Amino acid sequence: MTKLRLGTIGTSMITEQFVEAAKASGDYTYQGVYSRHIKKANSFKDRYGAAKAYDDFEAFLSDDAIDVIYVASPNSLHFSQAKEAIMHGKHAIVEKPMITSLSQWTELIDLAKEKGVIVVEAARHIFEPNFVKLTEVIQGFEGIYGASLVYAKYSSRFDNVLAGQEPPIFSTKFGGGAVNDLGIYTVYAALRWFGKPESVHAFSQKISTGVDGKGIVILRYPDYDVTIRYGKIITALASSEVYGLGKTLVLDAITGVEKAELVDARTRERKTIELDEPSENPLIWEAKAFADVMKNPDKEESKEKLNDWLSLSHDVHEVLETIRQQS
Ligand SMILES: NC(=O)c1ccc[n+]([C@@H]2O[C@H](COP(=O)([O-])OP(=O)(O)OC[C@H]3O[C@@H](n4cnc5c(N)ncnc54)[C@H](OP(=O)(O)O)[C@@H]3O)[C@@H](O)[C@H]2O)c1
Known part of the structure; x- marks a missing residue:
């Protein structure tokens, strides 16, 4: 084909x-x-x-x-x-x-x-080359001591909610809410970088329509915690950080990362990680990846990729289900 x-x-x-x-x-x-x-x-x-x-x-x-x-x-x-x-x-x-x-x-x-x-x-x-590169950086850490991941961006549609409307993204009927919309990106990142957590502890703030407007999650791993903050009714300016032995990786975003630095934990010396220029259309990477697999479904490489994506997607949804139940 x-x-x-x-x-x-x-x-x-x-x-x-x-x-x-x-x-x-x-x-x-x-x-x-x-x-x-x-x-x-x-x-x-x-x-x-x-x-x-x-x-x-x-x-x-x-x-x-x-x-x-x-x-x-x-x-x-x-x-x-x-x-x-x-x-x-x-x-x-x-x-x-x-x-x-x-x-x-x-x-x-x-x-x-x-x-x-x-x-x-x-x-x-997860298909963006810079995300893949940073995944390799994290995998190269000597030890992981935790992470703090943030994705909270005020949605213009919250203005509609404040005006008494219920757009799908803020409606329970349409599966709206902050964790389903933005929290999912941080959960994907956490599970890609650290695997499936031992337990999940979630707290959220509901808005008038009944969905979560923002939330906090702690993912517990045997030796460390990963904290996640997400929201659609606030804008968070804090960076996301991954803590390794003697160094901290600082990211300007979870999706479309444009700036990443490694900070020496002792001296605070900062080293910029070389990243690709932002793509004109960040969806091109997923579009290409999906086409490769769909055009060559019988290739061993396609099967491995599909298994990887699906197993990650499954674990992400298991965590999201727990978050929704708890918060
Ligand atoms: N990957 C990303 O970066 C990204 C970014 C934004 C959104 N998304 C995802 O894309 C999806 C759509 O988000 P959105 O913000 O674009 O949503 P939206 O504007 O509320 O709806 C998207 C489309 O769905 C159709 N639609 C709306 N209400 C409907 C209803 N009641 N019944 C049937 N169809 C309806 C409309 O098309 P017609 O009027 O033509 O039928 C509309 O253009 C969400 O799942 C969101 O998570 C992903």
């Missing part, structure tokens, strides 16, 4: 960005756009050069010329839409969080195996 034929669900900014990344990767052609509104679907199709526009979900799913469907709807719809895509024999690239309860994870993955297709979670940062 030379190129994957892409279909998309959702017409917001993230779909625009993914479609641009997919096209720029050279691995996809754009076959179909689905929107609940045909006018929106047509305008998206014209802007991004899709072959067809749909407002009929079943007709979209039944398009034989679509190989893979990118799902970027509100969180609570991901599971059912990805399931439908798989049932129609399509691969699925599902925006984070791929599911909103752990039981859905197993159902989705089992179904994909049964149907002989691939489902992946679009946790974009």
Whole structure:
């Protein structure tokens, strides 16, 4: 297969960005756009050069010329839409969080195996070359003494909540809330860097709509703790830090890292880690990685990559489930 034929669900900014990344990767052609509104679907199709526009979900799913469907709807719809895509024999690239309860994870993955297709979670940062490089730096530490990971950014949609509205990202009905939206990135980073924790201890602050607006989590490992702070109703300016024996890694962000330094724990001398320039479109890395595996599913390397992504995704959702239950 030379190129994957892409279909998309959702017409917001993230779909625009993914479609641009997919096209720029050279691995996809754009076959179909689905929107609940045909006018929106047509305008998206014209802007991004899709072959067809749909407002009929079943007709979209039944398009034989679509190989893979990118799902970027509100969180609570991901599971059912990805399931439908798989049932129609399509691969699925599902925006984070791929599911909103752990039981859905197993159902989705089992179904994909049964149907002989691939489902992946679009946790974009773990595919970014700078994130991969920093993972190697952390793996090279002599000892790990803990970490403090932060991702809290005020959402303009919180202004809508304050004005009495309930946008999906702040709605329980749509699987909204801070941990599902931003906390997930920090949990992915923690589990990629330190593995699965022994226990999880979570506290959150609920907002008027019933979702968590911000939260704190302690992940306990046998010899150290990793603390996580996330939020959508505040902006945190603090760096994320990983503590090694005699040195601290300081990061300006968890996703799209642009600046990283190693600080000597004794002298406080700072050494900049050389990173790649920020990419014009950070979704290109996941788009390429997913296409490689979907085009060559039988290669040993593809199987290993898929196993790695899925096992990480499973552990992340196990932790998220505990966080949601506790907070
Ligand atoms: N990876 C990243 O960097 C990143 C960044 C932002 C968001 N995301 C993820 O992308 C997903 C979408 O986020 P968003 O902020 O773009 O969400 P959103 O604006 O609330 O909705 C996205 C799209 O879903 C459709 N939609 C909205 N409400 C719906 C409803 N009630 N029923 C069915 N479809 C509905 C709309 O498309 P139509 O009106 O055309 O049907 C809309 O364009 C989320 O899961 C989020 O976590 C990821």
